[in-house]
Amino acid sequence: MTFPFLTIQNAVSFEASRVPILPAEAWRQTLLENCAEGKARITALFGETMTPDVTRVYCLLGIDSKKHLLIGAADFFGKNPAYASITPLLPEAHLFERELYEEFGILPVDHPWLKPVRKQENHSFYKIEGEGIHEVAVGPVHAGIIEPGHFRFQCHGEKVLHLEIQLGYQRRGVEALMIAADSKQQAVLAESVAGDTVIGHGLAYCHAMEGLSERSITPKRCQSLRAIALELERVSNHIGDLGALAGDVGFLPAAAWFGRLRGDFLNMLMELTGNRYGRSFVMPGGVLFDITPEMLRSFIRRLEKALTEVKELAELFFGASSVLTRLGQTGVIKQETARSLGAVGLAARASNLLRDVRQNYPAGIYRAHNIALVKMSTGDVYARARLRSLESKRSLQFLRERLEDLSADKIAQPCGMSKKGAMIVSLIEGWRGEIAHVVATGAEGEIRRYKIVDPSFHNWMALSLAMRNGQISDFPLVNKSFNLSYAGHDL
Amino acid sequence: MWDILKNRWKQGYRTVDFPSKVEMPERFRLSTANDGEPQLVKALDARMQKLFGRSLKLRVVSAGSCNGCEMELQALGNVVFDLSRFGIQFVASPRHADGIVVTGPVTKNMALALKETYDAVGEPKIVIAVGTCAINGGCFAGSGEVLNGAASTVPVNLYIPGCPPHPLIILNGLLRLLDRK
Known part of the structure; x- marks a missing residue:
């Protein structure tokens, strides 16, 4: 039954x-x-x-x-x-x-591995013993400029038999703070869940608050502007990751060029919002700044140029046979593995699973306008890299369409009071994948529970499994191809 | 591939000059009047400047940051900002470093790692706190899981504000600390 x-x-x-x-x-x-x-x-x-x-x-x-x-x-x-x-x-x-x-x-x-997720206690790691087996421990302070996490490799020579990832160093207690904070602080906190997904998490928060309020009409122009910011964020991160991957394989012309191109998108976000990552741009009920006609013309022109550059750069990067040899068949996640781990977003789409909130559970402007989606089937570093460049192109085309049909409208409409005893699920396709915010309100309309699930929470295990039977020297490359958030996982 | 590179070479790309003064566009300006520039940085003393003025190696410790400040620190190394032209570099080990850069509000879970990294840097050393969170905990201040800023765990020489600070703001802070601006 x-x-x-x-x-x-x-x-x-x-x-x-x-x-x-x-x-x-x-x-x-x-x-x-x-x-x-x-x-x-x-x-x-x-x-x-x-x-x-x-x-x-x-x-x-x-x-x-x-x-x-x-x-x-x-x-x-x-x-x-x-x-x-x-x-x-x-x-x-x-x-x-x-x-x-x-x-x-x-x-x-009977949970197979019941260890703490974020608490720093009981750190017993899965251990393999035998002749020639050795252990490599990395972190929480890393060699690069990245967030803290601990990685424990069980190796036989260069071969990685098992990788265990212990996070929790970034634990800030965001969910508890969300309940205590007032509405202005909440918006800032939501944006700070992961500083590279400011618009994504900010928008998930806004959709939740607007859905919960007793009357809320989000103007169409505001929805378009939000989508423009979200797609700019996606493109800038994808291009930045491609630059980091190019740097990791030692292909410096592409690394330098991708790095500069990423700055172009961040600068557009800064012109629109006053901050390179779009902080405080999306607010419940609307957006903070409008786009001026001059800015609109300039954006369309610059995005056109950027699209040409992305195409040229992709040709340069993926046209180099040494790059393809390094990326292909490295860090493979098969479709069945991705499915059983519940992978989301880019990591899932690279393994032939079309999981995208923009198509499956659209909200905002995505309800009216579809964005063309892409997927790859090989599930290796190449697939995740290639997918980034293909998605960037689609996003740039989508951006152009949204800029061209911006309707004249208000950019904000204040929300009413929150409904009492209500719940809402707000999903957003951030650049990494599915962001979920679930909010429940109490008898007075106050927030009773605020749950955040960052896409990284679904995907960290996929990184572990992608390293199995690979070379330990592949780790930086495989890690970068996923580029998961530590802060988003730890909250 | 060769043609693409050749075209790029012809076009060229210039690293940004350090701007002498930056005007905030009208639409982002705060309504409150700003009289005079506040003193944010005090340059290092003569001995430290002699030691670090022309070559400063830093180790970054992220202690609960959301990754925003890290991305701007990384951006300092790209062709646009090119930090190394000032003799400042980020290195892979505290043993190679003259000081550390701290980002984030310092979570309880990172406090020990931060202290140990600081201890591993040889004397004399400096500490630079980058971003609002590292100054006083930012939006996470008051959470039971954080220690409200870098100064809770290590002595700080320079605070660089912003959420996250623009790469040029970080550069500005570093150059002022070394009295080179």
Whole structure:
């Protein structure tokens, strides 16, 4: 007997009381049945303390083929509740269950690797022993200018048998701060979840707040401007990553050129928003600045030029046989692996899984205007690099279309008060992949629970598996090809 | 490929000059009047300047930063800003460094690693806090998980404000510290 979960829509609020609360075992069975044969995937799995004795665990599922989002919950009682872990049957749940255990003490019995996610304690690493096996420990302070994380390799000679990634050094307690902060601080906090995805996380927050408010009409011009900022962010990051990859394989002309080109997009964002990463541009109800007619003409002209440059650069980079040899067949993630890990965004699309919020669960301007999507099938570093250049081209074309049909309209319309006892799921396709913000309001319309899932949270394990049986010297390259967020994972 | 490179070579690209004064465009300007420039940086003393003035090697420690400041520090190394023309470089180990750059509000989980990295740098050494979070915790101030800025853990010589600071602002701070601007 199956108990159906509630079907919901992206960025549309619903009464929290409509979420079906199932007995723990039935909830687990429904979840597994929905996810059987890869039909649905876990978008978020998180707890909320209802009373000191009751913890409610929500599961948000996405059925990409049907464009459905499902939500269902179960209550767990007492101090140390337990249930049979779903990870052995559904590997994509592994990090969510560890998080649940760490934050709420709900024990997933028979979880294969129940270590803390963010707490700095009990760091026992998976160990391989035998002749010629050695261990390499890296971090949390790295050689490059990057965020902190600890990597533990089990190697035989140059070959990596296993890589375990321990994060948590960036833990700032964003979710708790979101509840305590006032609305202006909340916007800043949401943008600071990951500083490279300012617009993505900012927009997820805004869609959530607008959906929750009692009256909210977001003007069309404002929606277009938001999409323009989001796509500029995507292009600048993709181009920056291509530059870093070029640097890692030692192809310096392309590295220098990609690096400069990235600056062009950041500078456009700065002209539009006053900040190279677009901070404080998107606000609940609208955007902070409008685009002037001169700026519009200049942007169209410069984007046209940038598109030519991206094409030329891609020809230069992917036309070099030494680059192709280095990138091809390095750090492979097969489609089945990506599916079982619940990979999202660019990493999934490089492994032949078309997962994109802009198409599957569109919100804002993407409801009216489709963006052409691309995917690759090989799942190696080459696929992830190539996909970045192809997506950049599509985004630049989309940007041009949006700039050309900007409607005359207001850029902001204040939101009303938040609905009481409501919930909302807000998904945004950031440049890394699916960003999920889930918000629940209390009896006074105040925020009761704010859950953030960064795409990196789904994808870190894919990096680990991509390194299996590869050379340890491939690590910088494979790592860069994913370019996951430490801060977004640690919150 | 050769043709593409040749075309680029002909066009050329110039590294930016250090601007003497930057005017904020009208649309972003704050309404409050700004009288006089506040003193943000005090240059190092003569001995430190003699040591580091023409060659400064820095090690970056990210301690809870959102990656915004890191990206701007990385951008300092590209062809546009080209930090190394001033004799300043980011190095891979604290043992090679004359000082550290701290970003982020300093999370409890990173405090030990930050302290140990600082201790690994030989004396005399400097500490530069980059970004709002490293100054006082920024938007994360007051969270139980952070220590509200770099000064909580290491003594700071220079604060560079911004969220994140533009590469030219970081450059400006560094050059003022070395009394070269």
